Amino acid sequence: MNEYFNTFQTIEQSVEQLLTGEQNSLEIEQSATSLRKSVQPCIEELNQSSVRLKQLVQVGFEDLYNAENVWLSKPRIAEAAKEEIWEQLGDISGRSIRIRNLANQWREDAVKQAKKYWNERIDYSREKWFFDSKRKLKEGIGWGEKDGFIKEIPPKTNSLLVEIDKIIKAKLSKVYEEITQINLELMHQYIKLLDQQEKIKYGKQIVLIFSDIGAKLSKPTEHLPKSVTSLKTIIRIEIKALVGNGWGDIYWEDVVKFKDNISSNIEKFITAIFDDRVELTIQALEQAIAFYNYFLERQDRYQQETPEQREAEKAWIDQQRRELDRVQKGLEAILNTD
Numbered sequence: 455m456n457e458y459f460n461t462f463q464t465i466e467q468s469v470e471q472l473l474t475g476e477q478n479s480l481e482i483e484q485s486a487t488s489l490r491k492s493v494q495p496c497i498e499e500l501n502q503s504s505v506r507l508k509q510l511v512q513v514g515f516e517d518l519y520n521a522e523n524v525w526l527s528k529p530r531i532a533e534a535a536k537e538e539i540w541e542q543l544g545d546i547s548g549r550s551i552r553i554r555n556l557a558n559q560w561r562e563d564a565v566k567q568a569k570k571y572w573n574e575r576i577d578y579s580r581e582k583w584f585f586d587s588k589r590k591l592k593e594g595i596g597w598g599e600k601d602g603f604i605k606e607i608p609p610k611t612n613s614l615l616v617e618i619d620k621i622i623k624a625k626l627s628k629v630y631e632e633i634t635q636i637n638l639e640l641m642h643q644y645i646k647l648l649d650q651q652e653k654i655k656y657g658k659q660i661v662l663i664f665s666d667i668g669a670k671l672s673k674p675t676e677h678l679p680k681s682v683t684s685l686k687t688i689i690r691i692e693i694k695a696l697v698g699n700g701w702g703d704i705y706w707e708d709v710v711k712f713k714d715n716i717s718s719n720i721e722k723f724i725t726a727i728f729d730d731r732v733e734l735t736i737q738a739l740e741q742a743i744a745f746y747n748y749f750l751e752r753q754d755r756y757q758q759e760t761p762e763q764r765e766a767e768k769a770w771i772d773q774q775r776r777e778l779d780r781v782q783k784g785l786e787a788i789l790n791t792d
Contacts, residue, residue, distance in 0.1 A: 508786070514778050520651055522771050527649040528764065531749070532756040534647055542640065543746050549632045550739040553732060556628070561728040564625040565721050568618045572720060575610045576713045579603065584706050594703035603704060604697050611689045611716075615675075618685065618720065622674045622727060629735050630671040638664060641742065644749055656745055663738045671731055679730040685723045692716055 583603045584592050595603060638660070645656045670677045678684060696712045697704065 508782065515775070515782075518771055518775050518778070520649065522768075523649040523651070525764070525767055525771065527647065527652075528756045528759065530647040531753050532759075534644060534749070534753060536750070536753065538640075539644070539746050539750060542637065543743060546636060546739050546742050546746075549635065550736060550743070553629055553632055553735060553739075557728070557732045560625045560628055561725060561732075564621050564728065565724050567621050568614075568720050568724060569717050571617050571621075572614055572713070572717060575614065576709070579606060579610070580706070580709070584709070591706065593707075594705035596703050600704050607693055607697070611693065614716075614720075615686055615689070618724065619675045622724060623672070626671050626674055626728070626731055629732060630668070633664070633667060633671070633735060633738070636664075636739075636742065641745065645745075648749075659741065660745070663741055667731075667734055667738050670734060674727050674731060679726055682723065682726045682730075685719060688719045688723075689716060692719075 580591075583595055583599050586592055641660060642657065645653055645660065648656065675685075692712055692715050696708055
């Protein structure tokens with residue numbers, strides 16, 4: 455490209471010399487002027503191409519920088535303590551298996567506790583509002599009793615929501631405990647041994663996954679799965695269905711239906727949150743296992759490389775950098791020409 459650029463510049467200079475001369479025919483001066491007009495776009499195109507090529511060459515330099523960064527990481531990875539990595543893999547795998555084995559029991563316990571709490575609240579209301587003076591269950595309640603019963607519903611359901619939140623947190627704390635026992639600091643030490651690109655990739659990935667898990671385990675009812683409707687919304691709908699008929703009595707059979715519907719939704723709600731959090735936790739542990747396996751795979755390959763192979767790789771990288779330097783200098787010469 456520099457050769458072409460120099461050629462066009464020579465032509466342009468020759469045209470200028472001819473046009474400043476005194477003994478030229480009109481025809482040759484017209485030809486020279488025409489030639490200058492045709493050469494100028496060629497020079498402009500070379501300048502524009504040089505700008506684009508310089509940007510592309512810069513990408514090549516970045517690729518070589520990354521290649522050298524990988525080359526520099528090889529001894530660090532090869533010398534890392536393999537036994538320690540295997541210990542971490544065993545620890546994380548064991549926690550993953552333990553969570554899988556115990557998750558169903560923790561979830562079932564949470565559902566039972568929440569339903570028990572809800573049943574006790576309804577049993578209290580039944581004793582208070584639906585038994586007459588002779589301890590006989592009434593079919594329904596009318597105006598005076600009805601108003602008192604309705605006023606008690608919001609406090610009962612609000613306390614239910616608070617209790618469910620506490621129950622879920624208590625049961626998920628067992629999962630959270632397993633996560634917090636993982637030595638993330640040690641994992642980050644191994645991540646720092648990688649080349650720059652992989653270091654950024656895995657560093658962000660691990661931080662994001664485990665911070666997300668921490669937030670969702672500590673505040674389970676604030677970060678609901680996408681497909682889950684809040685229990686508060688469901689309860690509001692059920693209350694409206696129970697007391698929406700302002701003129702009629704409230705029958706015990708309707709209260710039983712109300713209680714059962716909410717019990718069913720309690721189970722669905724807790725199950726959905728619990729399954730989501732456990733699945734996220736398992737995925738996080740699998741990501742940690744995948745990282746260590748990836749690290750060990752690279753370590754095995756690098757430990758098999760010979761010093762001669764390493765030297766040849768470095769020589770190739772240096773040679774490509776020299777070639778790009780030569781191209782870059784040529785492009786800068788074109789761009790710096792007035």
